[in-house]
Amino acid sequence: MxxxxxxxxxxxxxxxxxxxxxxxxxxxxxxxxxxxxxxxxxxxxxxxxxxxxxxxxxxxxxxxxxxxxxxxxxxxxxxxxxxxxxxxxxxxxxxxxxxxxxxxxxxxxxxxxxxxxxxxxxxxxxxxxxxxxxxxxxxxxxxxTDADDAYVRELLDTLEAEGRRDRIAGADLTVALDPGHGAGCLTSPGFFRELGCRVVTVNAQPDGHFPGRDPEPLAANLSDLRRLVRASDADVGIAHDGDADRAIFVDEEGRHVDGEASFAALAAAELDAGDAFVSAVNVSQRLVDVVETAGAEVALTPIGSTHLITRIRELRSSGRSVPIAGEGNGGVFFPEFRIARDGAYTAARVLDLLVDRPASEIAADYGEYVTRRRNLEYGDPEECEAMLSAAESYAQWADAELTTIDGYRLDYGDGWVLVRPSGTEPLVRLYAEARQDDRAEALLEAIYEAIANDA
Missing domain, CATH: 3.40.120.10 (Alpha-D-Glucose-1,6-Bisphosphate, subunit A, domain 3)
Structure with a gap:
C-alpha cells in the first residue's frame, strides 16, 4: 500500500x-x-x-x-x-x-x-x-487563534538571531507579494512589513476558488505579479503556492526568475567545502556547478519532500553538514533552521542577498541554462505504465548516461532530459535542460514524440 x-x-x-x-x-x-x-x-x-x-x-x-x-x-x-x-x-x-x-x-x-x-x-x-x-x-x-502571529514572530526572531533582520530593514526594499489567494495571505504581508519592507500585494485575499491565478506559482501564472513589480517600482516580486511552503521570484524589471536560479544563488551563499547538498533527480546543472565550485557533494533523491527529508536526516545523523537542500520549484530547506520548506523564510533569505545586489544581477549569474517542461495526462494506471515503458525503451537506445533513481534521466553532456510519473496528479512529467533554448526544446520534443507515438 x-x-x-x-x-x-x-x-x-x-x-x-x-x-x-x-x-x-x-x-x-x-x-x-x-x-x-x-x-x-x-x-x-x-x-x-x-x-x-x-x-x-x-x-x-x-x-x-x-x-x-x-x-x-x-x-x-x-x-x-x-x-x-x-x-x-x-x-x-x-x-x-x-x-x-x-x-x-x-x-x-x-x-x-x-x-x-x-x-x-x-x-x-x-x-x-x-x-x-x-x-x-x-x-x-x-x-x-494566535498560531499565525506566533509563526511570524518566530521567523522574525530567527532572522534577528542570524543578523539578517537589521540588514534587510536597512535596505529599504519594496516587495511586491502574490500569495495566490492561499494560506500565505494571512502571514506573509505582515511578515515582510515587520521586516521593514514596503509591501504591495496582488491576489492577497484568502479564497479557495483561486480567482486570480492557479495555486502553482509557475511563470505563466504570474503575469499580475510581473505587472505589479513594474508599476510599483518594487525591488522584487515574491509568489507563494497554496500552502506557502514555496517562494518563486520576479526581478526588479518584472522578469520571472527561474526557481533553479534563485536556488543556485542561495546555495552559493551557503555551501562550503565538505558540505552535502541534497536535491532531487531533476536538479539543474547550474546547481551541480555551484556545488562543485564550493567543493561540496551532491546527494540525489527521488522527487518529493519525503525523500529529501529522509536523505537530509541520514546525512546529518552521520555527522555531515547539510546547510541547504531542496528543489528548483521554490521549495528550499535550511536544515539548521528546520528540516521544512518555508516560503516566507526562503524569501527573506533572498531579500538578504538583495541588500548587496539587485535581483536581475543575481539571476543573471545563474541564467546560463534553459529549462523546459511538459506534461502527459493519462486516464488509468495501464496508460501510465505504457508511457513509462515507452520512455524506458527510448532511454535504452539513447546515447546518454541513464539515471533511474526516479523515472528516467538521460544526461547528454550538453543537456539532460527526465521522464517520471507525478506523485500527486495523473500526469507523466517531462523535463529538459540545456544551455541553448533550441537544444532544450529538441531534447524535450524528441522524448515527447517517442512516448506519445509508442505508448
Whole structure:
C-alpha cells in the first residue's frame, strides 16, 4: 500500500479523495502515533473546512485532543508542532488545482514524517479497524487563534538571531507579494512589513476558488505579479503556492526568475567545502556547478519532500553538514533552521542577498541554462505504465548516461532530459535542460514524440 506518495496524500475531492478516506487516514495516524494532542490546520481551499472537520471529529473519537489552528501555511503548522511538541495534520493540496485537496502528516519536531513512520500508518490503514473510545474518553477540541502571529514572530526572531533582520530593514526594499489567494495571505504581508519592507500585494485575499491565478506559482501564472513589480517600482516580486511552503521570484524589471536560479544563488551563499547538498533527480546543472565550485557533494533523491527529508536526516545523523537542500520549484530547506520548506523564510533569505545586489544581477549569474517542461495526462494506471515503458525503451537506445533513481534521466553532456510519473496528479512529467533554448526544446520534443507515438 502506497498512500502517501512523495508529498502526502492528494486527490480530487469526491473522486479519489473523500471525507471518509480522510477520516480513515486521521484514525490510522492517531492510532499509530498514540499522541494525547494533535494539531490540525488547513489551507484556503473550499473543501478544507469540511475535511478538517472530519479529521478533527475522527481524532477526537479515538481519544485525542485537537488543537484547531484554522487556516495557516504549512510551515506555520510545522512551527506550532515543534514549539508545542505535538504531531499535526495539515489539510492541503499545496500547488495542485482548486479541485484537489490532501493530507500532510507532521511529527512533533515540526518535520514531515519519514517513510518508515508513514509505512506504519499505511499498515494501520490497511487493517481497516478504525477503533474508537467510549464517550467518557472522547478527545476535546479547542480553537487556537494566535498560531499565525506566533509563526511570524518566530521567523522574525530567527532572522534577528542570524543578523539578517537589521540588514534587510536597512535596505529599504519594496516587495511586491502574490500569495495566490492561499494560506500565505494571512502571514506573509505582515511578515515582510515587520521586516521593514514596503509591501504591495496582488491576489492577497484568502479564497479557495483561486480567482486570480492557479495555486502553482509557475511563470505563466504570474503575469499580475510581473505587472505589479513594474508599476510599483518594487525591488522584487515574491509568489507563494497554496500552502506557502514555496517562494518563486520576479526581478526588479518584472522578469520571472527561474526557481533553479534563485536556488543556485542561495546555495552559493551557503555551501562550503565538505558540505552535502541534497536535491532531487531533476536538479539543474547550474546547481551541480555551484556545488562543485564550493567543493561540496551532491546527494540525489527521488522527487518529493519525503525523500529529501529522509536523505537530509541520514546525512546529518552521520555527522555531515547539510546547510541547504531542496528543489528548483521554490521549495528550499535550511536544515539548521528546520528540516521544512518555508516560503516566507526562503524569501527573506533572498531579500538578504538583495541588500548587496539587485535581483536581475543575481539571476543573471545563474541564467546560463534553459529549462523546459511538459506534461502527459493519462486516464488509468495501464496508460501510465505504457508511457513509462515507452520512455524506458527510448532511454535504452539513447546515447546518454541513464539515471533511474526516479523515472528516467538521460544526461547528454550538453543537456539532460527526465521522464517520471507525478506523485500527486495523473500526469507523466517531462523535463529538459540545456544551455541553448533550441537544444532544450529538441531534447524535450524528441522524448515527447517517442512516448506519445509508442505508448
Amino acid at each position: 502506497d498512500v502517501f506518495g512523495s508529498s502526502g496524500v492528494r486527490g480530487v475531492v469526491g473522486d479519489g479523495l473523500t471525507p471518509a478516506f480522510v477520516g480513515r487516514i486521521a484514525s490510522a495516524a492517531g492510532e499509530t502515533l498514540g499522541a494525547e494532542t494533535v494539531a490540525l490546520a488547513r489551507d484556503t481551499r473550499t473543501t478544507g473546512r469540511m475535511l478538517a472537520d472530519v479529521a478533527a471529529g475522527t481524532l477526537a473519537s479515538i481519544g485525542a485532543d485537537v488543537d484547531r489552528l484554522g487556516v495557516l501555511p504549512t510551515p506555520g503548522v510545522q512551527a506550532y508542532a515543534d514549539r508545542h511538541g505535538v504531531p499535526a495534520v495539515m489539510i492541503t493540496a499545496s500547488h495542485n488545482p482548486p479541485a484537489y485537496n490532501g493530507v500532510k502528516l507532521i511529527g512533533d519536531d515540526g518535520v514531515e514524517f519519514p517513510k518508515p513512520t508513514l509505512e506504519r500508518i499505511e499498515d494501520r490503514l490497511s487493517e481497516g479497524d478504525e477503533g474508537g473510545v467510549g464517550y467518557a474518553s472522547v478527545g476535546r477540541s479547542r480553537s487556537v
